[in-house]
Amino acid sequence: MDKNRENIDQILIDAIDKAEVPKDVDSRINPWKHQMMLALWGLVISSVLIGTPQVVGIVQQAIGIILMLTGLRSFRRENKCFFAAWILTICRVVLFTCVIAVDASVYKEVFHASAIGKVTDWIQSAVLAGIMISLWKAFETEFRKTGHPAGTTGFVIQLLVMAIAVFTYIFRMHLPLALILLLFAVVIAAFVFILKIPQKLENTGYIIKTTPVKVSNIVHIIILSCIFIAIVAASGIIWSGYKMKWDNVEDAQISLTEAERAELQEKLTDLEIPEKVVEDLSDDDLVQCQNAVCADTVKDDWYFSVARSNDTKHMRVTRVLIALNEDETEWKVIHHFCWVSDQSFSGNDAIRLEPADLQPVEGIARKGQITGRLLYTDPAGVVYEAPFPILEFDQSPQPAIDFGSQATSSCYTAFSWPKQGRDCRCYLSYCVEIEQPGVRIFSLAYYIHNTGAVRFPCQTALDYAKAPGFSAHEKFEQRISN
Template identity: 25%
Template sequence: MEESFWKQTYEKILIGMGLFGITLNFLFLNQILPFLGALLLFTGFRKLRLENRWLKAGYAGAALKVVITIVNIVIGSVLEREKIYVSYVWKVIVFCGGILPVFLMVCLFLGMREELEKRKAEIKNEVVLHIIIWYVVVTVLAVREYEGWILGLAIVAAYIGILVELKNIAEKLEQAEYVLEEHPVRISDGRYAAGAAILTAAGLLIGYTCFGSYHMAWTTAKETQDSASEEIKAHLLSLGFPEEILHDLKEEDILACKNARQILLNQSDDLLRDGDERLQLDGVAVELEQEGQWKVIHHFLWNGNSGFRGTEAVQINPAYQELNGGWTAQGELTGQVLYDKDGTSYTAEYASLQNEAYDTNQNFPFYGSQQYASIFAEFSMPHRGENCRGYVAYEIKAKESDWWIDSWLNYTHQKTIWQYPVISAAQNRKQGGWLNERVFSTVQDALQVLPEGERENSVGLGM
């Protein structure tokens, strides 16, 4: 026996509601299932929009749910989406997206009740109370950030129970000889679904290409003309400071090295990608005019094409971070990024340069997430730039004598555009580097020198 048009329609709506109640965080199902659910709700309520006011309101709500679902998916391709999340507009979108499933269930119930009343059939209103109670409980648990399994399963079971109640009412309406007429439409459901898919794909493409990396404020690099800076440069070169690194320093860092006492350094040349592209990492320690006070400089240089250019991150575990160590932090973090094009050098500040504490969010059965603190410099390189390079510098002061300067660096490079949701190289490091090899590559290096003048060249270690 062929199913009635009404049964096909309400089953489509209930399946759509069911897909919204499922959260599977693998194979992108947490985006795919809500998208399919939104399309089923829209195409289902579309067939009911001429029946009564409640079902017409459900049609409008379903259309809004499709839009919000597409926006949610596209936002995942935007790197700095946290700035969007804190906006008032986004909070309104989140609220609407959260309440719409409940609104649609209520509209479906009230619409079916109105049709039953036209046919003199009785209907109980308990399902509305069940929907309201369910929504209140879910809201309270969300506010309290509940993560347990017991109540979670109970919530899912209650949601399924509500859908079953709605199905029973739909069957009762069919038994009351309700006939849903199929009205001619200009645009088929398939074309609507294809249009939504194309719109989503276009949004993702724009997000990846236009908002998948940092927007750097590049300006033409200017050579220092100050005579005092030139004298300091000459003095640093006489102590053995690498000339190619010296030319990349800001004037404030050069002036801080006035009357420097000694230079200690290490250099390495590491393969970061599976090709001929080499990343040169250098560490320089400059003892400043005041005895026991040092400026530590970590410099990087791409000798060749770095491949895909998305986000980069320099993570430094500074010398002063060692527990019960012999160093204390002094002053502010400094640094910049540079590149060459057509014989001209360009420079920019880091998108972010700060010393921050972070949680790896690695929750394993036998131990919880780990707390760390590091210096992070985040940036993106231009697509057609050459000799991409930069540095990060910080100052330390000795608490005790005869302590090694032990400063570690992790350089993380994004290898491909293909990741969802988009995260930066720095975020990957903060999450424990679980996307390494597939999306990101990391090289480790260390500056390990003795202040007395012993030079210990360290070798960069690939991760």
């Protein structure tokens, strides 16, 4: 074996004894700066998120939080404030994990709009402020030990900016763009000050003792990253669709007897309403039509693309107007959607309904609630029905192209089809009263179908339905019925 290799240790000791450590290498030999810079860069990366697209922003925040936790674990025993910062960072990791799990599910928008979602946002901001305060006080404590003035102005500035942001949010103030840009510049400058703190502390000659770690930085980062990815994947798989309350249709139809139902259905089919539509109506909807006089039916065939395939999915759409009295002043509007193709479904679909009473046509008033249900047939031939899990009114999005509809608010519904259901169909219906016969009843329904696979953050068909403009999106397709 070569003599050099055998004696390499002794040669190293002898040679280095006479060496002068290069300045740039010597500056790296510091017991704590490496870990502290990891923590502070993590703070900067996870805090400065203005203007980043959603996925990039979430990834940026994840990277920052992981770096913070990896760095701060080395200082948890130095003083109480570092320990507090470390604990709060763990809290931040837990909160962030919960939020990204929700963001991967269909409940993202509902959560963020709810009181719990808003409280979570406030708690996250409070935790971040707590971390900044803890680090500020921790460094102040260290500088106090050196007898030098604390160079922690950066933290004070950041906390002031956060306070301004909270103030403007609470009082719904609108700051001019110039002021926003100025505040952004101040935030960046403050973070530059913060990143210089370790060098200032090192210049005083102070040494912070680090706590030994059992797991190296790179392994710690990989473990945390895998945890985040696993939670997002699990949430996306488990909660990519809405929880539907499917029930056997025989058990649900309890208002009418068999004979009464059959009689009403026959009456409606005599009015040339498609049998498929009539069979799907609930007992309550049938009862509303017991005095039906005439009906107007419009049918259409829609085709939706299938992801990663040249196939298409075929949907038969029927719009029915039923006159409920002799005067023809009361009408029932039905929008019926029926999947003709038997293909698997994923994710969620949505319908946006612009009912006639909300159109810019005078003399129309809605009577009662908007009703409807979903139905499908399982492989054994049993028919199941379920109510819409979401059926709500909200503001209509601003159209990029005017299709003649200017409804101020719309009815939204969102749902998920069973993955292997056959003969999937649904309908929405409502009753209107018109002042005089001859008024045009104009009712629009948009069906938004999820053609793609799960994505992160989860964008639901409902999000798409509420989005302003007529934006093309490769994962959703929209059709309009009137």
